Amino acid sequence: MSYENSRVSDVANILHARASSLVNKAEILKAVELKGLLAELPTLPVEQRASFGKDINHLKQELQNIVNESADTQERLATIDVTAPFDVNVNGHRPELLPSTGGSIHPLMTEMDAILDIFYRMGFNAVESRQIDDDYHMFESLNFPEGHPARDDYDTFMTTDGLIAPAHTSTMQNRVLKKYKENLEKNEPIAVVIPGRVFRNEDLDATHEHTFYQLEGVYVDKGVNAGHLIATLKTFLEEYYQQQLKVKTQPFYFPFTEPSFEFAISRPESLRKGTGTEDDDWLELLGCGMVHPNVLRMAGIDPEIYTGFAWGVGIDRLVLMKYGIEDIRHFESAKLDFLRQFA
Numbered sequence: 001m002s003y004e005n006s007r008v009s010d011v012a013n014i015l016h017a018r019a020s021s022l023v024n025k026a027e028i029l030k031a032v033e034l035k036g037l038l039a040e041l042p043t044l045p046v047e048q049r050a051s052f053g054k055d056i057n058h059l060k061q062e063l064q065n066i067v068n069e070s071a072d073t074q075e076r077l078a079t080i081d082v083t084a085p086f087d088v089n090v091n092g093h094r095p096e097l098l099p100s101t102g103g104s105i106h107p108l109m110t111e112m113d114a115i116l117d118i119f120y121r122m123g124f125n126a127v128e129s130r131q132i133d134d135d136y137h138m139f140e141s142l143n144f145p146e147g148h149p150a151r152d153d154y155d156t157f158m159t160t161d162g163l164i165a166p167a168h169t170s171t172m173q174n175r176v177l178k179k180y181k182e183n184l185e186k187n188e189p190i191a192v193v194i195p196g197r198v199f200r201n202e203d204l205d206a207t208h209e210h211t212f213y214q215l216e217g218v219y220v221d222k223g224v225n226a227g228h229l230i231a232t233l234k235t236f237l238e239e240y241y242q243q244q245l246k247v248k249t250q251p252f253y254f255p256f257t258e259p260s261f262e263f264a265i266s267r268p269e270s271l272r273k274g275t276g277t278e279d280d281d282w283l284e285l286l287g288c289g290m291v292h293p294n295v296l297r298m299a300g301i302d303p304e305i306y307t308g309f310a311w312g313v314g315i316d317r318l319v320l321m322k323y324g325i326e327d328i329r330h331f332e333s334a335k336l337d338f339l340r341q342f343a
């Protein structure tokens with residue numbers, strides 16, 4: 001409404017503007033300008049006082065309304081459930097969930113299924129890894145004693161009371177070896193693959209993510225050697241990429257294998273898309289080796305009788321190469337335009 005006195009109208013403009021930027025709206029009721037107006041009242045000629053007083057009262061009421069409305073909003077905000085899957089907070093309006101018909105399986109999961117399928121056909125079974133683990137499985141059981149410098153290569157997230165977001169799926173080796181060691185007594189091998197989500201304290205870039213997927217593999221029997229390891233991985237990779245590949249191993253170090261290898265393939269044309277690399281590049285794909293006798297012993301398996309091989313491969317990496325995806329961060333980004341290409 002308009003004010004009869006321009007003096008009050010000016011103050012009203014100032015106070016409305018100020019109120020809109022205050023977090024605690026109630027402060028506006030204590031504005032010095034308001035007190036100033038009240039102080040002016042007795043100094044005015046008698047005939048102006050009634051209209052001036054009415055304007056002041058009107059302004060006070062306006063400011064009080066602002067304060068009340070803000071309190072209402074605060075109260076409503078306090079009851080909003082920000083975790084609700086849709087807006088349950090809008091009264092009388094029941095919005096819909098995102099239609100599930102537009103959804104699809106995440107490309108990493110589709111590829112994981114395809115990869116597991118190859119190993120099922122090769123006689124492996126699968127055990128899913130866990131997303132929270134402990135020091136024994138992350139390190140001790142894998143032959144990293146306390147204070148071992150190689151622990152630093154697996155810097156990940158942990159709680160102050162010692163729970164660990166596993167940096168690799170190798171944390172499952174001890175459990176799987178124990179669970180399946182009765183196979184050995186029945187003269188059957190232990191042949192298990194372990195898909196899982198893993199976590200690293202990484203500097204993120206196009207090829208490094210803090211969260212990704214690995215597939216671990218363990219195979220134990222009498223007379224197992226590195227030839228079996230190489231043949232198994234080569235067969236798997238050729239099946240996955242549907243082409244012949246040149247492979248090589250080079251010496252490496254992991255505490256839980258002896259000897260340890262890096263396994264590389266010569267990158268064929270079809271797997272070079274967008275990577276800017278030359279044809280004769282060797283591309284390191286995964287870590288592997290012969291299971292360390294201490295790892296077998298810690299699972300109660302006699303390394304004098306049984307030997308085995310193991311590997312761990314990053315699934316994201318395999319999928320990047322298969323489709324020529326230029327940035328690993330797309331996978332966890334929830335970008336629909338990326339994901340829909342795989343629907």
Ligand code: DAH
Nearest residue numbers: 168170287288289310311312
């Ligand atoms: N856990 C290793 C990593 O994440 C990969 C690995 C290497 C797994 C050798 C194995 C292995 O099972 O034998 O870097």
